[in-house]
Amino acid sequence: xxxxxxxxxxxxxxxxxxxxxxxxxxxxxxxxxxxxxxxxxxxxxxxxxxxxxxxxxxxxxxxxxxxxxxxxxxxxxxxxxxxxxxxxxxxxxxxxxxxxxxxxxxxxxxxxxxxxxxxxxxxxxxxxxxxxxxxxxxxxxxxxxxxxxxxxxxxxxxxxxxxxxxxxxxxxxxxxxxxxxxxxxxxxxxxxxxxxxxxxxxxxxxxxxxxxxxxxxxxxxxxxxxxxxxxxxxxxxxxxxxxxxxxxxxxxxxxxxxxxxxxxxxxxxxxxxxxxxxxxxxxxxxxxxxxxxxxxxxxxxxxxxxxxxxxxxxxxxxxxxxxxxxxxxxxxxxxxxxxxxxxxxxxxxxxxxxxxxxxxxxxxxxxxxxxxxxxxxxxxxxxxxxxxxxxxxxxxxxxxxxxxxxxxxxxxxxxxxxxxxxxxxxxx
Amino acid sequence: xxxxxxxxxxxxxxxxxxxxxxxxxxxxxxxxxxxxxxxxxxxxxxxxxxxxxxxxxxxxxxxxxxxxxxxxxxxxxxxxxxxxxxxxxxxxxxxxxxxxxxxxxxxxxxxxxxxxxxxxxxxxxxxxxxxxxxxxxxxxxxxxxxxxxxxxxxxxxxxxxxxxxxxxxxxxxxxxxxxxxxxxxxxxxxxxxxxxxxxxxxxxxxxxxxxxxxxxxxxxxxxxxxxxxxxxxxxxxxxxxxxxxxxxxxxxxxxxxxxxxxxxxxxxxxxxxxxxxxxxxxxxxxxxxxxxxxxxxxxxxx
Numbered sequence: 001x002x003x004x005x006x007x008x009x010x011x012x013x014x015x016x017x018x019x020x021x022x023x024x025x026x027x028x029x030x031x032x033x034x035x036x037x038x039x040x041x042x043x044x045x046x047x048x049x050x051x052x053x054x055x056x057x058x059x060x061x062x063x064x065x066x067x068x069x070x071x072x073x074x075x076x077x078x079x080x081x082x083x084x085x086x087x088x089x090x091x092x093x094x095x096x097x098x099x100x101x102x103x104x105x106x107x108x109x110x111x112x113x114x115x116x117x118x119x120x121x122x123x124x125x126x127x128x129x130x131x132x133x134x135x136x137x138x139x140x141x142x143x144x145x146x147x148x149x150x151x152x153x154x155x156x157x158x159x160x161x162x163x164x165x166x167x168x169x170x171x172x173x174x175x176x177x178x179x180x181x182x183x184x185x186x187x188x189x190x191x192x193x194x195x196x197x198x199x200x201x202x203x204x205x206x207x208x209x210x211x212x213x214x215x216x217x218x219x220x221x222x223x224x225x226x227x228x229x230x231x232x233x234x235x236x237x238x239x240x241x242x243x244x245x246x247x248x249x250x251x252x253x254x255x256x257x258x259x260x261x262x263x264x265x266x267x268x269x270x271x272x273x274x275x276x277x278x279x280x281x282x283x284x285x286x287x288x289x290x291x292x293x294x295x296x297x298x299x300x301x302x303x304x305x306x307x308x309x310x311x312x313x314x315x316x317x318x319x320x321x322x323x324x325x326x327x328x329x330x331x332x333x334x335x336x337x338x339x340x341x342x343x344x345x346x347x348x349x350x351x352x353x354x355x356x357x358x359x360x361x362x363x364x365x366x367x368x369x370x371x372x373x374x375x376x377x378x379x380x381x382x383x384x385x386x387x388x389x390x391x392x393x394x395x396x397x398x399x400x401x402x403x404x405x406x407x408x409x410x411x412x413x414x415x416x417x418x419x420x421x422x423x424x425x426x427x428x
Numbered sequence: 429x430x431x432x433x434x435x436x437x438x439x440x441x442x443x444x445x446x447x448x449x450x451x452x453x454x455x456x457x458x459x460x461x462x463x464x465x466x467x468x469x470x471x472x473x474x475x476x477x478x479x480x481x482x483x484x485x486x487x488x489x490x491x492x493x494x495x496x497x498x499x500x501x502x503x504x505x506x507x508x509x510x511x512x513x514x515x516x517x518x519x520x521x522x523x524x525x526x527x528x529x530x531x532x533x534x535x536x537x538x539x540x541x542x543x544x545x546x547x548x549x550x551x552x553x554x555x556x557x558x559x560x561x562x563x564x565x566x567x568x569x570x571x572x573x574x575x576x577x578x579x580x581x582x583x584x585x586x587x588x589x590x591x592x593x594x595x596x597x598x599x600x601x602x603x604x605x606x607x608x609x610x611x612x613x614x615x616x617x618x619x620x621x622x623x624x625x626x627x628x629x630x631x632x633x634x635x636x637x638x639x640x641x642x643x644x645x646x647x648x649x650x651x652x653x654x655x656x657x658x659x660x661x662x663x664x665x666x667x668x669x670x671x672x673x674x675x676x677x678x679x680x681x682x683x684x685x686x687x688x689x690x691x692x693x694x695x696x697x698x699x700x701x702x703x704x705x706x707x708x709x710x711x712x713x714x715x716x717x718x719x720x721x722x723x724x725x726x727x728x729x730x
Contacts, residue, residue, distance in 0.1 A: 017437035045703075084592065086573045087566045089619045096437040098617055110594055117596040225434050238447070239454040243483040251482060257447045257598075262433065286478035294433040298446040298479070311454055335594050349599050352454070409597045418603035423596045 015091070018224055021100040021119035021148070023112050023139045028125050029156045033194035034088060034101060037216065040201045043090035085115040094220040104135055109368065109383040110335040112142055113423055117409070120224050121150040128161045128191070132174040134369045140175075141368055144182035145331065145385070145425065147402055149227050151179075151187045152218060158207065159193040165209040181371065183402070186222075190215050228295040229404045233261025234322065235315040236351035236397075236407070241300055253284055253300035254309055259351060259406040260399075261317065263293045263301070268318045271309050273395045277318065278305040295406070312353035314397045314407075322399045322407060328357070328390040329427040330410065331366070332380070336421035339380045346421065348392060350410040355394040357412065363387040387427070401425035438626055445472075445614040446479040447598065448577055449561065452612050453479075453486055455602035456559040459612075460517065462548075463489040465501035466677040467634055468563025470508075471623055472614055474632050476561075477512065488515035490560065492548050494540040494679045495522040496658050501677060504635040519551030539682045549585040552609055559602070559610045567619045577616055583607040620675075624700050628693045640673040640691045651684025675700075 022030055038044045088099040100115030102108070116122065122143040126136050143151055153175055161167040168191040179187055190199055191210050198204035201216045213221070241253035263269075267280045281302040283293045293299045301315065309315070316322060328348075334340075340359055348357035362378040366385040380386050401408030412422040435443060449472075452459045461476060463469045476485045491505060509516045521543050524530040529550065530543045552560060566573045576592055578600045593601055602610060615623070627634060644655035646665045652672050653659065658681050661667075672685040673696075690696045 014436050016434065017440045084574045084589070086570075087617065088573065089567045089617075091619070091621065096619075096622075114594045114596055118598070228433075230433055238450045241480060241483050245482070245484075248482045255450050255479070257443060284481075286481040292433075296440060296443050296447075297435065298443040298450070300481075347603065349601065351599075352451075406597065409599065411596055411599045411601065413601050413603050418601070418605065420593045420595075420601045423594070 015093070015095050016224065017096050017098065018121060018219060018222070019098045019100065019119050020121040020123055020219070021102060021112075021115045021143075022123040022125070023102045023104045023115070023142075028104070028127055028135075029194040030101075030104070030125055033123075033125065033154070033156070033192075033200065034099060036194055036197060036200050037097075037099075038088060038090050040197070041090045041092055041216075043088075085111050092216070092220060097219065104139065106135075106138065106368075107383065109138075109142070110333060110423075112139070113146065113333045113335075116142055116146045116148055117423065119146075119148050120227050121152065121219070121222065122148045124151055124153045126153060126155050126171055126175070128155050128157050128167050128171060131171050132178055136175070137178060137370070138368050140179060140182060140184070141371055144184050147183065147405055147425075149185050150222055150224070151184050152215065153187060153189045154194075154215060155189060155191045156194055158191045158198060159196050163191075163198075163204075163206045165191075165207070168207075168210070188212070188218060188222075190218065229260040229406075230294060231261060232320050232322070232399065232404060233263055233267070233317040234259040234399070234404065234407050235263060235301065236353070237309055237311055237313045237315065238352045239311055240309070251302075252306070253302050254315065255298075255300045256315075256352065257298045258293050258295045260295055260404050261320070263315075263317075264291060265289075269303070269315050270318050270321065271307060272314045272316060272322070272397045273324050274308065274313070276305075276307040276309075278303040278307055280304075312351075314351065314353075322397050324395045324397050326392045326395055328392060328396060328398070328410075328424075329363075329387070330390065330424040331385060331387050331427065332412070332422045332424045334380050334382055334384045334386065334422050336414070336419055337382050339382075340421070345415055347413040347415060348390070348396070348410055349413060350396060350398060350426075351407055353397065355392045355396060356415075357390045357392045359388050360391050361389040363389065398426050400428045438622060438629060441615070441618055441622060442475065442478075442626070444598075444617065445475045448600070448612065448614040449476050449479040451578075451600050451602070452559050452561055452614075455600070456610070458555065458557050459487045459559040459561065460490045460555070460557045461485070461487060462560050462562040463491050463505065463516075464563070464677070465491070465498075465505050465635060466563065467623055467627060467638065468565065468615065470563075470632060470634055471618075471626060472561060472563045473508065473512070474630065475614060485512055485514050487561075488517050488555075490517045490519065490548075490551060490555075490557070492519045492544045492551065493521060494544060495520070496540055496656070496679045496681050498635070498637055498654075498677065498680050498683075500635045500637050504633075508633075517551060517555055519547040521547045523547075524550065539679055541679055541682055544679075545585075552585065557609060558604070559612050561612045561614060563615055564613045565618050565620070565623075566616050575613060575616060577613055578602055579611045579613065580604065581609050581611060585609070587611075621697075621700060624693075624697045628697055635677065637674045637677055638696065640671055640688045642669060642671055643685075644668070645670045645672060645685060649684070652687065653684050654680055656680045 086101045090097050102112045102115035124139050155168050155171045172189045192199045199214045203214050236256050237254045238256040241255050243251050265280050265282050270277050281304045282289045284300045345356050348355050365374040399407040408426045410424040411420050414421050521540050524547045525532050530546045576595045644667050645652040655667050673688045674685045690699045
């Protein structure tokens, strides 16, 4: 069956959004796989396809090079590689997908981290002929470090190993051994051939021994409803809404996006870091007040009492509070060409808060290929991962990253160049 | 267990966009919305209305007027500004040509599209705008697929695609030097389909040009180019009377329409979901080369 014919052209409205990240380098079939997902879900338009065909012909290629669809920048097209994260979109009648398409090479680790930071799911490609290699480990480690809840391991190029089940099982075993050292909740394995389309959209007749779902089926049905933290109520305040109009003379709303838990009118709350307490009077949206607010809703909150609340503060429930402190233990991914200057101060941004911070100590660096701690080499360079201790000038309100990806993440901004120099995940 | 607590994809995209718009208001001193009169900037304006309700939108709209407009666009703009009670800043390309800041293109395919860059940058500088929000989407074009939500511009207003700041989670870095500014794209993650579904769901007014209507047009480069006082006919081209509509709106000299009988939002959504070509396929400004959008963006285009 050709998937194209089964596409329903009625408008897509009540469907979920799944964000997934892919990483890969030249020749591992990543572009082909993405091209196939886009093509088979009718997300490539005729004029785009025509342009790619023409460009392929101009380059003297015998086949249509689908990577030309995804590599958009002049320098990428010239060099034939993916450098920056590109975002792609496709939808089926069941879900809408955002792909963060990232380069796989170690020198672009920072781009991979960027793409992975917002993903619910990571697609890891393994060449069936080569099994788990260094790059597989690196990509999986990054997925684990950034707490991507789901990983799909696509064992690709099954056509080149005669669709052999033993080869597939060997890769699964290898990956399973390795992944037991990681912090990934949900790993699935699918044998595919991106080139021929086996198990990408439809179940492959070449691999009757595989009884699982195809890649697209898996992407469409994997349960992502519990990916947000619904336990710890967290509301970072972005801005204050005060209309200054007669009609809304005394209106004072705290605008923000729910970062965790569920808030309801009447809840007893504490404002951090001040510690003032109050009760939620109403939770407002343009469409009217709501009875419940949960992540990732953008709302505006009114409180019973007139207390001092400003941007960067966090509204939480009395009985469940985050950490408030100035000593931060975090794993940083360094993103700048220049390493940290000794004694340098950085703007530390986390949720809507911004404070100044210094790196007090590098505890160890991590070899991202082997996950080994490097206790001797403590000089941080671009693309390095390092566990550090930081000290902030003002208290930071945070949770452990593994508990909440929103309140547990941070970036460092150089106070002179204004560059984003590091991304950090906070440890307990 | 928490099945009740999820947003559908349009609600999630809306929430994300409102978050970005509020970050702009909080992080910058003089933000503005770039308003072209097209559906994407109309959606951004609608989202801004929702983000600050019951306050008014706390920033002006900027319209870059090429002088080659659809009359309907200008009427729509003025009505919207009056309804919202916000300030409108108009940057005039004609004025830039008159005072020698910009030089008019010549020839059959001449357009004022690239000239907008000069006027836009001048307007941003004159009003000391430090963040200009626009309706560009990553699905529109391949160089836009690499854009950030917060896109940094140097003091010449230029984009440096190889040197973009990494953007992680939803933490946006709006730090900059004096004289630099940001372009911000709250609906980066929306597709054309999302925009239309959202317009229908929210019942957002849009210019009549998007609905099928009769008008004079000529067939050029695979699209129906509207007749106007600026149109120069090539040999062999004839003006026809067509039932047509526009999928995107820009300068009247470069915006091609399609034959269509979609005269309601429902029909438009149905037509867009069945269509097999991109919306910018009818824009002659994007047909100049493989990287024409990237090249214009580097110079300071939207």
